[in-house]
Amino acid sequence: MGASELALRLPGLVAGISLVALTGALARALYGTQTMLLSAALVALAPFAVLFSGTAFPDLPMVALGLAGALAAALDRPGWAGVWLGLSFAAKQTGVMWLPVVVWLLLQQDAPRGRTFGRLALTGALAAGVVFAWDAARTVQGAGSFWQAGVTGYGGLRLIWPQELWPRLRDWAGLARNLFGFPVVTAVAIFGLPVLAWRGVRPSGRARCGLSDLLIAAFCMVYLLLHWLWAFPVWDRYLLPLVPMLSLGLGRLLLWLASSLPWLRTRATPVLLAAVVLLLALPGLAASRSAYPVGADHRLYGGIDHVAAFLQQLPEGAVVYQHWLGWHLAFYLFDAPVYQAYWPTPAWLARDVQVFGQREPRYIVWPSWEAPQRVIQALAEVGYRLKEEFAATRRDGTRSFTVYQIVPQVNP
Numbered sequence: 001m002g003a004s005e006l007a008l009r010l011p012g013l014v015a016g017i018s019l020v021a022l023t024g025a026l027a028r029a030l031y032g033t034q035t036m037l038l039s040a041a042l043v044a045l046a047p048f049a050v051l052f053s054g055t056a057f058p059d060l061p062m063v064a065l066g067l068a069g070a071l072a073a074a075l076d077r078p079g080w081a082g083v084w085l086g087l088s089f090a091a092k093q094t095g096v097m098w099l100p101v102v103v104w105l106l107l108q109q110d111a112p113r114g115r116t117f118g119r120l121a122l123t124g125a126l127a128a129g130v131v132f133a134w135d136a137a138r139t140v141q142g143a144g145s146f147w148q149a150g151v152t153g154y155g156g157l158r159l160i161w162p163q164e165l166w167p168r169l170r171d172w173a174g175l176a177r178n179l180f181g182f183p184v185v186t187a188v189a190i191f192g193l194p195v196l197a198w199r200g201v202r203p204s205g206r207a208r209c210g211l212s213d214l215l216i217a218a219f220c221m222v223y224l225l226l227h228w229l230w231a232f233p234v235w236d237r238y239l240l241p242l243v244p245m246l247s248l249g250l251g252r253l254l255l256w257l258a259s260s261l262p263w264l265r266t267r268a269t270p271v272l273l274a275a276v277v278l279l280l281a282l283p284g285l286a287a288s289r290s291a292y293p294v295g296a297d298h299r300l301y302g303g304i305d306h307v308a309a310f311l312q313q314l315p316e317g318a319v320v321y322q323h324w325l326g327w328h329l330a331f332y333l334f335d336a337p338v339y340q341a342y343w344p345t346p347a348w349l350a351r352d353v354q355v356f357g358q359r360e361p362r363y364i365v366w367p368s369w370e371a372p373q374r375v376i377q378a379l380a381e382v383g384y385r386l387k388e389e390f391a392a393t394r395r396d397g398t399r400s401f402t403v404y405q406i407v408p409q410v411n412p
Contacts (some may be wrong), residue, residue: 008056015064016053020044022067023244027251029074030212034269038251039244041273045280047181047287048236048243051295059237062091066098067244073105078119081106085120086127093150097223097241104215108208149326158231163371171234171369172227178236178292179243181283189250190224193217196249199256216249233324234369236294301328303392303400307365308332310390310403314363319356321349321364321406329365346378353406354382362406363389368399385409 001007024040043049052060069084081102088095106116135146151157160168176190177183193216200214220242227238254276258268286292308329311320316337322329323343333340339360343349353362364386366372376386386404394400 009054011058012052012056012060013054015061016049018064019049019053019060019067019244022064022071023247026067026071026074026244027248029071030248031209031252034255035248035251037269037273038254038276039247041276042180042247042250042280043244045181045277045284046179046243046247047283047292048179048240048294050284050287051290051292052237052240055295057237058092059240062088062095063240063244065091066095066101066241069098070101070105073102073109076106076109076111076116078106078111078116079123082120082123082125083127086124086129086131089128090131093147101215101219104211108211160229160231161374163373164231167369167371168228168234172224172239175234175236175239175294176242178294179239179246181280181286181292185250185279186246188253189246190220192253193220193249196252197221213249213252216245216252220245220249301400302394304328305332306392307390307401307403308336311338311363311365312336314338315361317360319360319362321362324367324370325365346374349375350378350382350384353379353384357384357406357408364404364406366402366404368401372404379406380409383409 001010020040020043023043024036027039028036065084065088069081069088072078072081072084085095085098085102088098102120103117106120107113109116131146139145176186179186180189196213197217200210200212200217202210223241223245226232232238254272255268258264258272264271283292287295304325311329311333314320314337318338320329320333320338320340321343322340326340326342329340341352343352343364349364356362364375372386379385384406385408387407388402389405390403391399392401
């Protein structure tokens with residue numbers, strides 16, 4: 001298709017449509033037709049799934065391929081599970097998170113364990129091996145490894161600092177409220193996870209359905225905790241794996257609640273399906289018009305093109321430090337005459353400035369969702385400070401990015 005926008009968007013479009021069928025098929029394999037209908041409807045109308053379908057991000061293909069691996073495992077096809085799992089990893093390294101799901105589902109099958117996991121390992125290694133071979137060929141020619149690019153592209157991996165606990169929880173909650181359009185639906189899905197886990201561990205729930213309930217609850221809760229307590233960037237697309245899994249869990253919870261009402265028990269599925277469609281039709285349509293500040297809207301990064309325009313005018317050889325915006329600045333500043341440097345910690349930044357700060361002008365791009373206090377303190381210890389040079393705003397007038405120049409402190 002050539003260097004066209006369609007070529008970039010087509011994999012995401014195919015993945016977005018496939019996600020509905022894959023979620024429904026997995027629900028049917030684990031629970032039956034009733035859960036299949038509800039879960040597929042939830043995914044089809046979820047604003048997150050709608051907004052990211054057709055984008056160029058690799059996250060949605062990663063989710064769809066990982067879900068295909070889970071479906072193959074639920075159908076006792078370990079060879080295909082390995083293929084889809086390896087392709088999910090090829091789409092994005094975080095596809096490895098589907099491995100525990102696949103292993104859990106294969107452990108529930110009656111086939112011999114040695115043969116099952118041998119096939120999984122063989123086909124998975126073949127698919128993932130292509131990625132490592134491609135990466136090795138690149139690094140031999142002087143390029144950086146995709147592992148290094150992934151880490152430096154969004155700020156590295158570390159446990160969050162204590163002062164980040166509440167801001168990160170607030171920011172993740174602000175994004176999650178848009179998963180199903182109405183915050184109350186998302187709240188029921190998330191806060192219903194402990195109920196789902198309890199149903200899975202109680203003595204009467206240890207059949208295959210109960211183990212599947214426990215799997216869904218554990219996956220979602222561990223995923224949320226990891227993204228809260230580890231310093232993953234608070235990016236909306238990182239919540240995409242929760243869309244199909246929460247849809248499965250919410251479908252199960254709705255059917256369980258309906259079964260406890262005698263007047264609804266015999267006609268639960270059509271009533272619940274109609275309620276889901278009527279409730280989420282408006283959010284789904286609104287998402288198709290990009291009415292939510294996630295996905296293709298780019299509200300979080302509004303103004304970054306203006307930041308790039310400012311940085312492109314800096315003197316040749318000027319140093320631009322970044323920690324969270326590696327992918328974005330690498331795109332916008334591809335042919336700019338500035339040097340981009342990733343700083344892993346405030347102490348490293350302060351040491352680098354102390355040693356080389358007198359040679360070239362040095363700048364740092366700071367996103368509004370991060371606090372600069374630790375960097376300000378580290379720079380002050382070596383005699384430097386931040387001087388604001390440029391500020392970018394979003395369409396709603398809120399500040400999105402600030403460009404500081406790192407200059408020596410002025411002694412009184």
